[in-house]
Amino acid sequence: MGALLDLSEENYRLLLRLAPELRLMQGRALSCLDHGMDLHLEVLEQTPYTSLLHLTYFFPHAGGHYPDPDANLRVYHDSKQVDIVDLRQSALPLKKWGDNPTLEQRWKLNLFLSKWLAFCVIQGHGFGAGGPEYASSRERWVVS
Template identity: 45%
Template sequence: MQAPIYPWLSRDLLFGRPSVGSLMGLCEENYAALGRLIPGLRHIRGARRTVCPGNLDLYLDVLDQAPYTTTVRLTYLFGNLDGPAGGHAEPDACLRAYHDAQQVEVLGLSPKSLPVLRGPNEPLLLDKWRVNLFLAKWLDYCVQQGYRFEVVERDEGPRGERSSGVASRFAACL
């Protein structure tokens, strides 16, 4: 397996402006990282969670599964999951994976504690770069911690188990 290339470590990107090509490279890297987190991404359905001892559960909701794309929502839930609010999602990412192009597009990202979008005066390319950079670091963190969603014949078991309805309340993207 090829070692991941981290385009955000490039000196030009740290001190300059990202290009469309570097953004596409980052989206490809995000697709590979998402594939490590969810190896059966093309085949997984419904709402799931994965348990990683000593960490919060990570929730996944597959919103749409098409021949060439998969749209998912990925989040942690903080707080009382059984209470009326049902927990606080943070970060809350809506992603579309393009299997033919092997890219991931961030449709929505809501990290309230770490705002990545600055405002209308910033170029769109810079905003896309920031959200994809955040996603790259988060996906890398999740994989390093040992999170993994498995496709299993039955939707039960300790890893990649079916959620008890908590994650399924995320019916649409941001």
């Protein structure tokens, strides 16, 4: 159980590298890089101690756009942890877990999230402090 908590804390640190001002964000934000997929972030809810987020890429698809990976995350700012509310992805054979995932299933999901968040950070994605005016020259921002 301790390793899962450590991973949840690492996911919090990675998420804050992507969105340092997460607690202040509202609505939707988009991080666009010249060399990769656009990363979409939507803040669904802000409370004094938590944030509820939707994070995804949208791949072109015959019927429009297909979100993958597609995650809803509960961020606990007081304990500095991230909990996966829902995660859908097609890259790895992670089975649907229902309402009560086992410890092993939660570990696998959090490990996937950790790898994805780290990949986004390494690529250069980010939702800068205060919005688009803080973006580097290689990023294009859309905030609504």
